[in-house]
Amino acid sequence: MPEASEFDFIDWIRSLQSSSPNLTIPIGDDLAALQWEKDDLLLVGVDQVLDGVHFDSMLHSPRSIGKKVMNRNLSDCAAMACLPVAAVATVALQRGTPLDYAKELYLGLCAAGDVFNTPVVGGDTASWAGKLALSVTIFGKSAGVQPIRRSGARPGDSIYVTGPLGGSILSRHMEFVPRIKEARQLALEYQITSMIDLSDGLSRDLRHICLQSKVGALIQAGAIPIHPDAIKLSNRTGRPFLEHALHDGEDYELLFTTPDQPRIGTRIGQITHDQEILLEAKGKAYPLQAHGWEHLIS
């Protein structure tokens, strides 16, 4: 198979390029150009995935790697309740990588973006003596919803998560559905005071909300929805499944606060005045330490 040269790869990408209603200059120029509605805020963010940290190129298919980096960024859109519009990507390929492998990475990016009508409108590819690294920058629009920040939680708000937690390392960290639909519905129908996507782990991401909102939290251990993978992993590690649900990270569910009683998600606790984070189990409250995920795989 031929080695992926930057120029061959770009020619191939161009040949696929589908148009997007807002895209006035597509891939192939120095920059892509998008039209923007005057009432829409432009939301921007970037996330990378690195071999040995966020995926393992010996284990995971290039298509799933491409999907993951796009989905991580789409999950950030969910966290702000914005609608993704377009993305650009970088790929740093190990020298000697076959062109077909590079194509699979790109098809993964596109497959994940397509689910939310988010085309890849630009990118940069290069080969090096280093390992595989990808990044995606995402552009979203507020689309009728004030972006939901991390800093708006107020004492008395309920704390919710959109799904069961823990054990994502068993497979879900590579294959998850960004909670964009849930986020938009929540933001349109309820008063959501703060929101974040669970990438670092519940204990750590809850801390982000509490620090930025200058509040505390009381979590009911028994209320946390436990993913079957947390139990499976617990059987292997010997650690309680609750610990996996609290600290594992890469759940990519949403953690949010609201004074309402939304029909989406599970209530796991309440925001408090005191700036400390407590876990209530068997009638007693303990300080909840943040042991979030930094380097999952390696």
Next chain:
Amino acid sequence: MPEASEFDFIDWIRSLQSSSPNLTIPIGDDLAALQWEKDDLLLVGVDQVLDGVHFDSMLHSPRSIGKKVMNRNLSDCAAMACLPVAAVATVALQRGTPLDYAKELYLGLCAAGDVFNTPVVGGDTASWAGKLALSVTIFGKSAGVQPIRRSGARPGDSIYVTGPLGGSILSRHMEFVPRIKEARQLALEYQITSMIDLSDGLSRDLRHICLQSKVGALIQAGAIPIHPDAIKLSNRTGRPFLEHALHDGEDYELLFTTPDQPRIGTRIGQITHDQEILLEAKGKAYPLQAHGWEHLIS
């Protein structure tokens, strides 16, 4: 010195964060939010720099590495004659990198951005067992100028470059001023039919314009402005300095076409009907092969 943890680094970045008039949500949330004027196109692009390809971490300071990746992106804005507005960045640090080194990278990004009022409004940092890699995604606005594409060159147009070429490897590839001011002035005062920044080398970048405009070109060898570094490098390599000027790449000057006679730049040739690219030297015309730069350092 302490090792750079993602969280320490982000705390430090936040402490520096200056505001921008358009920035409604700064660094520290899931995404940053920018306000956008209704008449402005949003221009987006991304470029990465990789250790051993675009810089050498044993030779180049972290500040100059940070500057380079930002300036490469600003140069793409110049190529479209748009005004840069903001940027986001990724940094993949070798595990064990001191926090001070990471700070220098970031200060380099900011220093280059500041020259053109382009703040870094978001980013992602991680450590890995791999080598140093950075990316910047740039957001620009059309700001009263129709973006100048690669595809508008017409037979009879003159071909110009904004400055002398060749030998950038001696130092200029790490330290250059993106030609944003020149690009804006050209676009505002003259009819510029196509433009590109010289990153791959004159012979290759001219080919991009000709292919996308479906035209050819006749370049006068004697008219190409030669950088003193091309002559210096020629003395080392034994290759003619003209070859360095034609093929070296990373000049980051602008190559543009126009039916006018602008007061910026040097005329080096003319766009032709026939779809071939010729170099005229000593009264004879030869096909100009594209021998552009792909991997400069390694």
